[in-house]
Amino acid sequence: xxxxxxxxxxxxxxxxxxxxxxxxxxxxxxxxxxxxxxxxxxxxxxxxxxxxxxxxxxxxxxxxxxxxxxxxxxxxxxxxxxxxxxxxxxxxxxxxxxxxxxxxxxxxxxxxxxxxxxxxxxxxxxxxxxxxxxxxxxxxxxxxxxxxxxxxxxxxxxxxxxxxxxxxxxxxxxxxxxxxxxxxxxxxxxxxxxxxxxxxxxxxxxxxxxxxxxxxxxxxxxxxxxxxxxxxxxx
Amino acid sequence: xxxxxxxxxxxxxxxxxxxxxxxxxxxxxxxxxxxxxxxxxxxxxxxxxxxxxxxxxxxxxxxxxxxxxxxxxxxxx
Numbered sequence: 001x002x003x004x005x006x007x008x009x010x011x012x013x014x015x016x017x018x019x020x021x022x023x024x025x026x027x028x029x030x031x032x033x034x035x036x037x038x039x040x041x042x043x044x045x046x047x048x049x050x051x052x053x054x055x056x057x058x059x060x061x062x063x064x065x066x067x068x069x070x071x072x073x074x075x076x077x078x079x080x081x082x083x084x085x086x087x088x089x090x091x092x093x094x095x096x097x098x099x100x101x102x103x104x105x106x107x108x109x110x111x112x113x114x115x116x117x118x119x120x121x122x123x124x125x126x127x128x129x130x131x132x133x134x135x136x137x138x139x140x141x142x143x144x145x146x147x148x149x150x151x152x153x154x155x156x157x158x159x160x161x162x163x164x165x166x167x168x169x170x171x172x173x174x175x176x177x178x179x180x181x182x183x184x185x186x187x188x189x190x191x192x193x194x195x196x197x198x199x200x201x202x203x204x205x206x207x208x209x210x211x212x213x214x215x216x217x218x219x220x221x222x223x224x225x226x227x228x229x230x231x232x233x234x235x
Numbered sequence: 236x237x238x239x240x241x242x243x244x245x246x247x248x249x250x251x252x253x254x255x256x257x258x259x260x261x262x263x264x265x266x267x268x269x270x271x272x273x274x275x276x277x278x279x280x281x282x283x284x285x286x287x288x289x290x291x292x293x294x295x296x297x298x299x300x301x302x303x304x305x306x307x308x309x310x311x312x
Contacts, residue, residue: 008298008299008302011299011302011303011306012302015302015303015305015306016306033254036254037250037254038240042243042244047243047244047246048243048244048246048247048250049246049249049250051243051246051250051254052249052250052253052254055253055254055257056253059257094264094268095264098260098264101260102256102257102260105253105256106253106256106257109249109252109253109256110249110253112249113246113249211261214265215264215265215268218265218268218269218272219268219271219272221272221306222268222271222272222275224299224303225272225275225276225278225279225303226275228279228299228300228303229275229278229279229282232279232282232283232286232294233282235286235290235293235294
């Protein structure tokens, strides 16, 4: 199974897939934007400002999801000693970081008409900011440290430490009295969001996921070719 | 009608910037990533082109290098 993670086998897919993923992403995003901006209904309380949900929520979900994957890969790297895991994690980090920034910025924009403030040191918002900082530390570590083994250890440590924050983000709205509303979309119980909003939310989440895959494929290719370029220098 | 779409009962001031920021962020990351990829591909092509026949044999024997070359040659950009 681990042989499937060999760069050579992965490159076979990552070199060909981007153009198809880009095509699919543009289609899904176009449908999602039509739904989100024009076809979905306004909220009875928040009016049209609820439409920000269609960019804010998928970004938040994906930033959490991607960091969780990075953490899993970091643990896997220690267990299986497969350096390709850290390469995959490194390729995922930029898009995860971008999503955390989008979630924070769109959340701030949404906060103004809803709460009357751009920012509050609310549990959910503060823990999301901490997540963005962990992403930043992760990315900077790759830039700062030259020694491959050292940087893999440091970045893995950052990912595993940062993972403590993930359940805090998720459950902050339940554990503390926060400005941020509690979850409307639930996995283990009935979702309280109506299908007229749930469907556009799902489409936008799919579009954002496709974008993540696209960027990952391109970034992974770049990292692989960078390694090969270093190899050519050593010849 | 178009005014209503843009104003969104006054909330357009918040909704449109949120979406525009998201789309610009996407476009920026895509562009940056694409440029980085093209830069590394160009470096690979230049280094590959400067190799002597002996080193060329070593490089071409590695499957990943062959796949990278195939990808560069088949790429339209």
